[in-house]
Amino acid sequence: MxxxxxxxxxxxxxxxxxxxxxxxxxxxxxxxxxxxxxxxxxxxxxxxxxxxxxxxxxxxxxxxxxxxxxxxxxxxxxxxxxxxxxxxxxxxxxxxxxxxxxxxxxxxxxxxxxxxxxxxxxxxxxxxxxxxxxxxxxxxxxxxxxxxxxxxxxxxxxxxxxxxxxxxxxxATKTYKGIIKGEDAHGARPHLNHNAIEIGTQLVNMIRQIHIDPLVPHSVKMTALQSGGESANIIPGKATFSLDLRAQTNEAMEMLDSKVNHAIDTLKNLYETDIELKSTGEIAAxxxxxxxxxxxxxxxxxxxxxxxxxxxxxxxxxxxxxxxxxxxxxxxxxxxxxxxxxxxxxxxxxxxxxxxxxxxxxxxxxxxxxxxxxx
CATH class of the missing domain: 3.40.630.10 (Zn peptidases)
Structure with missing residues (x-):
């Protein structure tokens, strides 16, 4: 040949x-x-x-x-x-x-x-x-x-x-799928539920404030957030989201992952809402x-x-x-x-x-x- x-x-x-x-x-x-x-x-x-x-x-x-x-x-x-x-x-x-x-x-x-x-x-x-x-x-x-x-x-x-x-x-990389579990409420009665969109937004703000060693490249971000439907007068109680974590070393990934999970636990306690987090993929450095x-x-x-x-x-x-x-x-x-x-x-x-x-x-x-x- x-x-x-x-x-x-x-x-x-x-x-x-x-x-x-x-x-x-x-x-x-x-x-x-x-x-x-x-x-x-x-x-x-x-x-x-x-x-x-x-x-x-x-x-x-x-x-x-x-x-x-x-x-x-x-x-x-x-x-x-x-x-x-x-x-x-x-x-x-x-x-x-x-x-x-x-x-x-x-x-x-x-x-x-x-x-x-x-x-x-x-x-x-x-x-x-x-x-x-x-x-x-x-x-x-x-x-x-x-x-x-x-x-x-x-x-x-x-x-x-x-x-x-x-x-x-x-x-190293890690991805999560999450579900914010709650009930819908009427748009006129926001005191009757926790707005899943607001919880998702709060999570975005919290993960943006995560800091680990700046000499080790890393990032964490929300890559999907879905909530609500056709009716604009319903406050959604449920949402699904995705997270993408990246770090240059396996040790940095462990620390980043721990802080993300801590943020989720904090939101669960703050809003008294069930948030389910499931790992969908993980790759080592x-x-x-x-x-x-x-x-x-x-x-x-x-x-x-x-x-x-x-x-x-x-x-x-x-x-x-x-x-x-x-x-x-x-x-x-x-x-x-x-x-x-x-x-x-x-x-x-x-x-x-x-x-x-x-x-x-x-x-x-x-x-x-x-x-x-x-x-």
Whole structure:
């Protein structure tokens, strides 16, 4: 298989995955599509009865070789695009899958590599729910793994085309859904209930006054508040809301989370109203490994030149990739941050990027794997 053929396959794969996006835990056709490619390339394939996602082992797993895993997230977001809600790959997971499959084709291209490497391809579901990595850990997919590499497209505000960072220093995130539980009252009798909109507004004011160490980036904000109906003369007693918490370290997240819950308890006592708070997602901050970062940095330099190597990329965004290292601390892991002229930004419904970056990402991953084995 020539480099030109691989390039065409990567581009065609991206186009198919982009046009056939599936949301978290529903990536059924995506799983089948990737499974077929893995089998065609001679991988030992594993799927699961109770969840989507697929694992492919390529190379020599019978000897003493270190096992290198490469993870691609496979789910899309559910969002409004041109007035229609649909599954949409606005976070670049279609690109991640295409580049990781490109890595497989590059390895397959060199027939003599099959006995010299042991590479596990992890196509993981439900990253957008912050739950897919934990499910894969539960399935023991990294129990015997020594190195783990990930990849993520980066917006142009963070790095530019032709550049890449050997590590993305993600922060911790946590989301909540809340319900303010009360009864409605007549607009002329505000003394008969507590206005759920006013309670929600009070919560916004309270969380804006939360302060922790200013040297550690953090934020907490209300991202949804729904209350009331068509009748303007009814004071609503019930409301639903969402909260989004972010902190650069796991320790800061614990403190932020504690203060948010304290604010909720304070409001419950002040208004004598039941407020139910339920966690809907949680992602841990990155744990860094110098060995993996050094391997990836060398791979970037070998692929893009020394001028293409960026420093560690710190971002308030989160990724459940880091649960692999939290659950297995001995794992040497890092996530490549790929410059690709991505705009206007991740999760924007019209997100676009330079498709030539797919070849850069594939080549960097290929060189990183070879670097592990000193090939």
């Amino acid at each position: 020539s480099n030109k053929t691989i390039e065409k396959k990567i581009t065609a794969t991206f186009q198919y995955l982009h046009e056939n996006a599936e949301i978290s835990w529903e990536e059924v056709q995506t799983t089948k599509y990737i499974e077929g490619i893995l089998r065609e390339s001679g991988c030992v394939v594993r799927t699961f009865d109770d969840c989507t996602g697929v694992i492919g082992d390529y190379g020599n797993f019978n000897g003493d070789l270190p096992i290198v895993a490469v993870r691609a997230d496979i789910d899309a977001l559910w969002q409004e695009v041109d007035g229609v809600f649909q599954a949409n790959h606005s976070c670049g997971h279609d690109a991640h899958m295409s580049m990781v499959l490109g890595l497989l084709w590059r390895l397959e291209q060199e027939k003599d590599l099959a006995d010299k490497v042991a590479v596990r391809f992890i196509f993981q579901p439900a990253e957008e729910k912050g739950a897919g990595a934990l499910k894969m850990v539960e399935k023991n997919v990294v129990d015997d793994v020594d190195y783990l590499f990930g990849i993520h497209l980066r917006p142009m505000q963070e790095t530019k085309m032709g550049h890449a960072a050997p590590v993305i220093v993600h922060g 990155a744990k860094l490994n110098s060995d993996a970062i050094e391997i990836m940095e060398t791979a970037i330099e070998d692929s893009l030149g020394k001028e293409g190597v960026d420093g560690p990329l710190q971002t308030p965004g989160g990724d459940d990739f880091h649960y692999y290292t939290i659950k297995k601390p001995s794992l040497k892991a890092t996530m490549l941050g790929l410059g690709c002229d991505l705009k206007p930004g991740l999760h924007h419904p019209k997100m676009i990027f330079d498709k030539k970056a797919l070849l850069n990402g594939t080549d960097i991953l290929y060189k990183a794997v070879k670097n592990v084995y000193s090939l």
